[in-house]
Amino acid sequence: MRKRYKVNALVLGLLFTIASAVFTVMLSDTYFFDGLRLQPFLFDAGVDTLGALICAALYFGCMTQEGEGGKTFRALIIMTSACFAVNLAMYFTTGAAAYHLWNFTLCLISKLLDLVMVYYFYLYVRGTLDFKGKLAEFADKGIPILLAIEILIILSNIVYPTTFSISAEGTYLYTGASWVEDIFLIVASLLTTVLIIRSESVLSQKVAALTFLLFPVLMYAFLGGTFGNAAQYGAVLMSLIIVYCIIFNYNSGKLAATQTELNMATEIQGSMLPSIFPAFPEREEFELYASMDPAKEVGGDFYDFFMVDDDHLGVVIADVSGKGVPAALFMMISKTIVQNYATLGISPAEVLNRANDALCSQNKMEMFVTTWIGILEISTGKMKCANAGHEYPAINHDGKFELLKDKHGLVLGGMEGARYTDYEIQLDEGDKIFVYTDGVPEATNTEHILFGTDRMIDVLNANAEAGPEDVLRNVRSSVDQFVGIAEQFDDLTMLCLEYRGAV
Numbered sequence: 001m002r003k004r005y006k007v008n009a010l011v012l013g014l015l016f017t018i019a020s021a022v023f024t025v026m027l028s029d030t031y032f033f034d035g036l037r038l039q040p041f042l043f044d045a046g047v048d049t050l051g052a053l054i055c056a057a058l059y060f061g062c063m064t065q066e067g068e069g070g071k072t073f074r075a076l077i078i079m080t081s082a083c084f085a086v087n088l089a090m091y092f093t094t095g096a097a098a099y100h101l102w103n104f105t106l107c108l109i110s111k112l113l114d115l116v117m118v119y120y121f122y123l124y125v126r127g128t129l130d131f132k133g134k135l136a137e138f139a140d141k142g143i144p145i146l147l148a149i150e151i152l153i154i155l156s157n158i159v160y161p162t163t164f165s166i167s168a169e170g171t172y173l174y175t176g177a178s179w180v181e182d183i184f185l186i187v188a189s190l191l192t193t194v195l196i197i198r199s200e201s202v203l204s205q206k207v208a209a210l211t212f213l214l215f216p217v218l219m220y221a222f223l224g225g226t227f228g229n230a231a232q233y234g235a236v237l238m239s240l241i242i243v244y245c246i247i248f249n250y251n252s253g254k255l256a257a258t259q260t261e262l263n264m265a266t267e268i269q270g271s272m273l274p275s276i277f278p279a280f281p282e283r284e285e286f287e288l289y290a291s292m293d294p295a296k297e298v299g300g301d302f303y304d305f306f307m308v309d310d311d312h313l314g315v316v317i318a319d320v321s322g323k324g325v326p327a328a329l330f331m332m333i334s335k336t337i338v339q340n341y342a343t344l345g346i347s348p349a350e351v352l353n354r355a356n357d358a359l360c361s362q363n364k365m366e367m368f369v370t371t372w373i374g375i376l377e378i379s380t381g382k383m384k385c386a387n388a389g390h391e392y393p394a395i396n397h398d399g400k401f402e403l404l405k406d407k408h409g410l411v412l413g414g415m416e417g418a419r420y421t422d423y424e425i426q427l428d429e430g431d432k433i434f435v436y437t438d439g440v441p442e443a444t445n446t447e448h449i450l451f452g453t454d455r456m457i458d459v460l461n462a463n464a465e466a467g468p469e470d471v472l473r474n475v476r477s478s479v480d481q482f483v484g485i486a487e488q489f490d491d492l493t494m495l496c497l498e499y500r501g502a503v
Contacts (some may be wrong), residue, residue, distance in 0.1 A: 048088040051237050055081035058237075062244060069127040072120055073244070079117045080240060083233045087111045094170060104166040111154050115184055117236070119147050122192050125209045128247055129199040134337060139191045150184035189213050208246035212239040272332060274305060277469070284503050285378045286313065289468035290495035291476070300327025300369075301437045301493035302335045306343065310390075311378050314342045317495050318371040319390065319437040321411075326365065334359060334369045334412065348373045348386035352412065352420040356388070360416035368413035372435055374425070379502050381427040386420045388412045391441070392453070395425065396432035401460040402455060429501035434460060434471060439492035443479045446486045451479055468496035 059077040062070070084441040091104045093099035122143055123200045125131075131139070163178045196209045215235040277289055290303045308314050316338055320327040337358050341351045351373055359369070372390040375382045385393075389411035392403045427433070433460030436456075443451040459478040466474060472494045479492065 017334075034383070048084045048091075048233070051233055052081045052084040052088070054237060054241075055084065058241060058244060069124045072124040074128060076120045076124060077240060079113055079120060080233060080236055083110065083113050083117065086113065087233060097332065098170075099168055100168065100170050103172075107164065107166065107172065107259050108154065108157065111181065112151060115147060115150055115154070118185055118188050118192075119143065121212055122188060125192060125196055125199075129196060129201040129205060129209060131195045131199055133198070135191070135198070136195055139195060143188050143191065146184050146187060150181070150428075153180055155207070187463050205247050206241045211242050215239045242349065257396065265388065272335065273302060279305060280307070281376075284500060286376070286497060286499050287468055288315070288495065288497040289472055290317075290493075291472050292491065292493040294491045295323060295489060297438070301330045301491035302331050303493055303495045304335055304339055305495070305497075306339060307454075308343055308345055308375060312345075313376045313378060314339075315374045315376065315433075315435070315495065315497055316342070316371065317435045317437065317493060318369050319439075319491070319493070320369045321367050321382065323491070326367070328371065330365070330367045331500075334371070338371065338373065341372065342375070343350060347422050348375055348384050349420040349422040352386050352388050352409065353418075356410075356412045356414075356418050356420075357416055359413040363413050366413075368411040369409050370437075374428070374433070374435075374497075376497070376499070381499050381501070382427075383425040383427055383433070384422050385425060389414075391436055391438055394434040394436075394457060396460070396464055397428070399430075399464055401432075401434065401457055401464055403457065427499035432468070432471070432496055432498045434494070434496045436475075436495070437491060437493040438476065439490035440479060440494065442490060443483050443492065444486060444489055445483050451482050455482070468498050471496045 030231070036365045055077050059074055059081070062074060062077070086106050086109050090103065090110065093103035093106060093420060122139070126136075126140075153162060157164060161173075161175050163175055163181050165173045165175065165205070167173055193210065193213055196206050199206065215238060219232070219235045223351050273292060279288055282284075288305060290305070292301050293302060294301070302316075302318050302320075304314070304316040306314050316335075318334060318338070320331045320334065323328075334355070337355045338351060341354045342348075344351075346354075352371060355371070369388075370390040371388040372385065372393060372394075374383050374385040385406065387406050388408065388409045390408070392405050395404045396402075404425070406423055407421055412416040425433070441451055441453045441456055445451075455478070456475065459475055460471065463470065463474055475494060476492070
């Protein structure tokens with residue numbers, strides 16, 4: 001799914017770049033307009049054309065950026081590019097009576113874009129610089145309200161010249177209330193500036209963010225509009241490039257460090273699960289194979305198998321609530337506790353009783369884990385089992401897999417004092433038991449259809465004589481084929497045990 005997103009992002013970025021290029025070049029071609037009238041604006045038009053193209057390139061460059069504020073930043077670039085395009089189009093309508101209506105419409109759009117651009121910038125820094133406190137809460141509520149009021153004031157110019165008008169000759173005219181247009185820009189900018197300075201972000205991020213607000217003001221103050229209207233958006237674009245280079249690169253560095261830590265966590269988690277097969281090459285009475293594929297870098301599923309004594313094999317499969325690092329930590333604790341009790345030689349139900357009490361005693365996060373445990377008496381094929389809210393096991397007896405709808409107890413960690421019940425399975429020579437987590441039956445394709453236990457059983461029975469490793473490979477292949485390009489939603493863990501009889 002992530003790969004498909006990146007491909008789509010590249011396509012969208014290319015389309016935006018091409019569209020921006022075609023539009024700006026088309027507007028820059030004076031063949032369809034009065035070239036003599038436009039001569040005073042040619043420099044500004046060139047800046048706007050180049051600015052829109054740079055916006056397109058910047059948009060394309062950050063399309064695959066992930067993390068906080070990515071979508072908002074891309075929207076901000078689009079608005080800046082639109083400001084350049086509208087500004088460019090205005091040069092062809094300014095001072096021309098024939099384009100009076102177009103000039104008014106473009107002025108209206110330009111003013112609205114300015115407002116929304118500042119608001120989206122606030123949203124971006126709000127999401128990336130971690131604003132806190134009462135002032136941030138006030139800004140979250142006040143800025144959208146002020147924006148809505150300002151938009152209504154600007155739109156009122158359609159029916160009455162509240163803040164501006166366009167003369168019959170196509171010239172822009174201020175009104176006595178034109179200062180009202182600046183209220184939102186001033187208030188939102190000042191609030192955002194204070195919040196940026198007060199944020200806990202690093203200095204380089206604060207400076208980068210402030211350039212968006214200060215560059216256009218400083219340029220206007222020092223140059224006095226010498227380079228025309230294009231200079232304002234040119235300063236905004238330069239600020240966005242600075243913001244992109246500093247904040248995105250800083251966040252990318254943090255993401256890279258986090259990824260390194262997650263990779264280490266993946267290795268640590270993987271090392272806790274038995275992964276050498278054949279697991280007990282000296283034992284001819286049984287064969288088993290297991291696999292765990294997390295949905296994220298680390299997962300909450302786990303399996304385990306171990307010799308309790310020379311005649312008893314313990315098998316466990318479990319699924320922790322949630323995903324990611326918290327689930328992985330709880331998984332490691334649960335696995336250790338269950339194995340420690342299981343190696344005492346007590347019954348599976350008693351293992352779950354004690355493990356549940358241990359997990360409930362220090363479970364401040366209120367997490368839980370579904371668990372199935374079986375202890376096989378190798379000499380007889382008798383397997384005592386207990387189930388703490390886990391999926392039904394599938395048993396291959398007489399050459400055919402069927403679900404064994406065993407009695408479920410409460411999940412481990414769900415309630416202190418919960419009690420569990422043993423049940424017994426008799427495995428004959430050649431019989432198999434297949435246990436799994438809900439990542440198998442709940443695997444979902446792009447049409448939101450579940451793989452399901454019925455389809456799983458059909459896959460198992462399609463080659464019921466296969467050995468444990470091939471059983472897992474067949475199921476995983478079928479799940480992958482069914483899911484297709486859809487994202488893996490949950491950890492996918494399986495274990496298959498084949499009993500070959502006493503030697």
